[in-house]
């Protein structure tokens with residue numbers, strides 16, 4: 344095979360959120376220097392760059408929502424606000440010298456594998472073409488806003504904004520605001536804007552399980568201890584990890600063995616009773632699906648916001664929107680000045696997995712291939728037929744723990760492949776079809792204990808489920824994910840050298 348010219352870059356990382364930043368740090372650590380990190384945004388931080396709506400904060404404890412190798416002793420709260428996470432992203436980029444590797448404002452629209460040259464040809468939305476030997480998809484999944492296809496929405500004459508594209512110049516005080524959606528973003532926005540609006544109408548399709556959040560300010564003395572007392576950060580992180588592990592992955596994936604769901608639901612309903620005065624409103628806010636079928640939320644004032652006289656919970660479905668109002672199936676017309684779309688993201692929807700068109704060997708289109716063969720990727724990272732392409736957010740990669748645990752595990756997996764290729768002077772890495780199928784069969788066999796297969800999940804409208812009815816979350820503990828990322832059999836990949844003849 345003839346290789347006419349080397350690629351522009353050895354490695355291209357797509358996405359400068361925490362996945363791309365973490366991967367870049369580890370690349371430098373391992374001595375790889377010929378790489379770039381691309382992002383369509385004009386800043387780093389991914390989610391925390393785009394999402395700046397009022398009230399935004401993480402809902403995994405800050406001590407887990409950070410890289411294990413870069414603990415931050417200065418978090419101001421147990422659950423960091425969004426602006427601190429954005430600052431943490433900037434800090435990591437500067438501390439680890441990643442700035443020169445960033446190419447911001449660069450949106451990749453397609454990646455095509457050139458078999459003759461054993462490289463990837465990347466095309467940007469602006470039509471520029473560059474090449475890379477290896478491509479790492481770190482673009483995330485909660486990336487593309489889901490804009491609802493509601494009749495007449497384009498006729499609305501007032502302001503419209505999606506939560507992930509917040510317009511801070513938009514006046515909210517004294518306005519009639521409508522918000523569509525009651526997912527995690529809405530749960531954080533609603534209490535913040537309710538006190539500013541003349542009237543707030545919340546259009547709810549499916550109620551969310553909302554549990555209290557142990558969110559407290561961290562005292563200066565506590566932060567001093569974290570900074571100065573040897574081992575303090577490790578202890579706090581271990582406690583935080585244990586909490587996250589029990590409340591997310593263990594509760595979800597080992598539900599058949601340790602059924603904590605009913606207990607959590609009783610607790611959630613009791614909390615709802617304490618928070619919401621009106622029994623009719625409370626009933627409307629009560630989820631009819633099991634806790635865990637879809638992502639629950641954590642907030643200390645969301646539910647009681649519905650006690651406010653200027654807040655109306657609308658559960659009749661939206662029929663259409665005109666220039667000044669949202670109309671619902673019960674015949675009501677809800678006059679609105681500002682419409683907020685808290686309608687989430689395209690997750691496993693077409694065009695989002697991945698966020699760019701991906702054509703592998705023989706022109707195999709990943710999206711179509713997944714459509715035909717169900718979503719799966721070896722260890723959540725790689726797919727046969729797509730040599731030298733790896734994903735940090737692939738199916739069966741994430742187990743519901745902190746994203747940072749996922750990022751570090753998948754980074755370790757990919758780097759192990761890259762280092763092995765370097766050691767054996769290979770420039771072509773491809774997972775075998777057998778390894779991929781074996782992994783998928785294992786994931787399917789292990790899902791029988793997951794919480795998602797209870798009957799009530801059918802009514803949850805959960806984005807965890809893909810069009811095949813699968814939930815491509817990894818049914819393992821975080822410890823197992825981490826262990827496997829450094830111990831998978833290297834024989835599961837083919838490492839080859841494709842040289843100029």
Ligand code: NAP
Nearest residue numbers: 400401402491524525526527528548549638685686687804
């Ligand atoms: P989401 O959880 O997908 O919620 C979207 C909401 O919009 C749902 O209530 C959905 O109703 C509703 N909706 C969508 N299309 C609609 C339509 N056409 N008509 C009426 N309602 C419609 O999105 P999100 O709240 O942005 O959260 C997405 C994810 O981001 C979360 O699950 C979480 O992983 C992450 N997140 C995390 C945090 C945090 O850590 N603090 C904060 C925000 C977001 P249905 O339920 O009926 O579909």
